[in-house]
Amino acid sequence: MQAIADLIPWMRSRAEALDRTASFPDEELARLRSAGALAPRAHDALVKLLILVGQGNLSVGRILEAHVNALHLMARFGAIPDDGLLxxxxxxxxxxxxxxxxxxxxxxxxxxxxxxxxxxxxxxxxxxxxxxxxxxxxxxxxxxxxxxxxxxxxxxxxxxxxxxxxxxxxxxxxxxxxxxxxxPGDYLREPDFSAGAWRGSAVALGGLIALVDHALLQLHESGRVDNPHTRARLGKTLIARETGRLWVHAAARIAEDPLADTSYRVSAVGLTRIAVETACLDAMRWVQRSLGLTAFRQGTAVERICRDLSAYLRQPAPDEVLTEAAAWFASHPDACIEDRSL
Ligand SMILES: Cc1cc2nc3c(=O)[nH]c(=O)nc-3n(C[C@H](O)[C@H](O)[C@H](O)COP(=O)(O)OP(=O)(O)OC[C@H]3O[C@@H](n4cnc5c(N)ncnc54)[C@H](O)[C@@H]3O)c2cc1C
The missing domain is CATH 2.40.110.10 (Butyryl-CoA Dehydrogenase, subunit A, domain 2)
Incomplete structure (x- = not known):
């Protein structure tokens, strides 16, 4: 994982140019492949990988997420992927x-x-x-x-x-x-159809972590970080980031537990999707409020990440996902997402 973590600053340094020219991140994916990131891995390593890559560049994270999702379906239904393909x-x-x-x-x-x-x-x-x-x-x-x-x-x-x-x-x-x-119909079979959405939430969380990093840097540079209103917003932004982190780790564990109930796996990931979406939307609002118009200057990391997150968070049928998950948890009052093995 260290080899991948080492790529993140480099990915961040290239993200602005790739966004401006809408260029596919060929080089990023080549280096990720060399570091072993495109190969299948267990969920506890995968969650770290997706969060990390999202921190580097959300678009790269999206491409990696799709690749991983495809590998997951191939493994589930018995096909052998070609190692050389993206x-x-x-x-x-x-x-x-x-x-x-x-x-x-x-x-x-x-x-x-x-x-x-x-x-x-x-x-x-x-x-x-x-x-x-x-x-x-x-x-x-x-x-x-x-x-x-x-x-x-x-x-x-x-x-x-x-x-x-x-x-x-x-x-x-x-x-x-x-x-x-x-x-026939295997693509729509649960829990894979819905529960795999935790991987997109993990990438989005990476974007949220990067947003906080960049916002903090800008606030330090402008000398505004110690303003009490800024601090209060920063506190709420950090709560959003850490809330997202707790949900994503829990969702990865539950979604990939083959012994867990299918509806529980789907419903836990459903709540996670909405929790992470809410965390990102809240954090963007507070960061934009703290930085003001600076947050909207094209070519800056904060502007790009907010634009990327705003698009990436638009995932299918959010209302249905929330209400279906709510209905399941309402009829299973003892169910929760805490790790009871701890
Ligand atoms: C960056 C990015 C990359 C993507 N890449 C891929 C890709 O590689 N492959 C791929 O297949 N797809 C891709 N997608 C598309 C993705 O899979 C979804 O199709 C898309 O994100 C759905 O978003 P939506 O807002 O249109 O969802 P919708 O489900 O249309 O939701 C929009 C709104 O409509 C509401 N709604 C949904 N259904 C109904 C209904 N029947 N009646 C009334 N309201 C309804 C929802 O609750 C929500 O409020 C990508 C999306 C993004 C953002």
Missing amino acids: YALWVTDPPSGGLRMRVSGSRITLTGGKQFCSGAGHATGALVTAEDDNGDTRMLVLPLDIGERVSPLPAPLSGMRAAVTGAVDFDGCEAPADALLGG
Whole structure:
């Protein structure tokens, strides 16, 4: 882990340029690969890795998170990943023309495409979902460069620009039948479908930690850190950061515990998602209030991290996630997220 920690200052020093030019972090991923960060690892090491990389650059964290999520699904459903590939996870369909598949003999023909594809044009493999002729959702593990066409989103995201999130059209592409992963509906199977979201929360927490680091530096430089109002906001910001840290570590432990109840795993991660989102939104508000207009100057780390976090925190169906988790905990009043083995 030290080799990865050593890369963080270097990643931070390059984050502004990558954001400005919306450039994919090829070099960061190459060095992370050399340091072993792209290989599978147990959850207690993985949580540290994702938080660390999020501290370096949220876009790099997002790309790594997708790769790890793809590896996780491959391990779960019995496929062997190609060690040399950087995997994307493309599961979001556009409003019309979503990805569909048809098996004919030993080949699978694809029509349609995906949107919000991080690493589009840069990832070298992808785990995608596609609807089959029965209307079931299937998973496919594809090598990329099979004739797919990448285009920018019609309106690009304002944050997470270095994650290079675009649209990918697979119309007319073919894959071998052994590209299929798992069976019909396996992608939506719990707890993996929902509980894996702790990994995104871990990366976001890394962004929050970096935001506090940069804000503190700026407050020291401006001589405003000892102002009592600033101190009060700083205290609340630190509570948000440490709250996020407690939730993320708990979520990783619960989500990856194969002996724990499936609904508990899903619900604990659901609460974590919203807790970390709230912590980040609160911290951004207090940091922006303390720094004032300086927090909005383009080219500064605080401005970029707030912009990246604002985009990255928009994850699917937050209202449903919160209310479903609330309903489960309401009907299991003794359930909690504390580590009772301690
Ligand atoms: C930086 C970034 C990179 C991404 N990269 C990828 C990628 O590589 N691959 C990929 O597949 N996807 C990717 N995504 C997309 C991601 O998987 C989600 O699709 C996206 O984040 C969903 O956000 P949303 O705000 O549109 O969610 P929504 O679920 O649309 O939520 C928006 C709001 O609508 C509400 N809502 C949801 N459903 C309903 C409903 N039925 N009726 C009324 N209200 C509703 C929600 O509660 C929320 O308030 C990426 C997203 C980001 C931010």
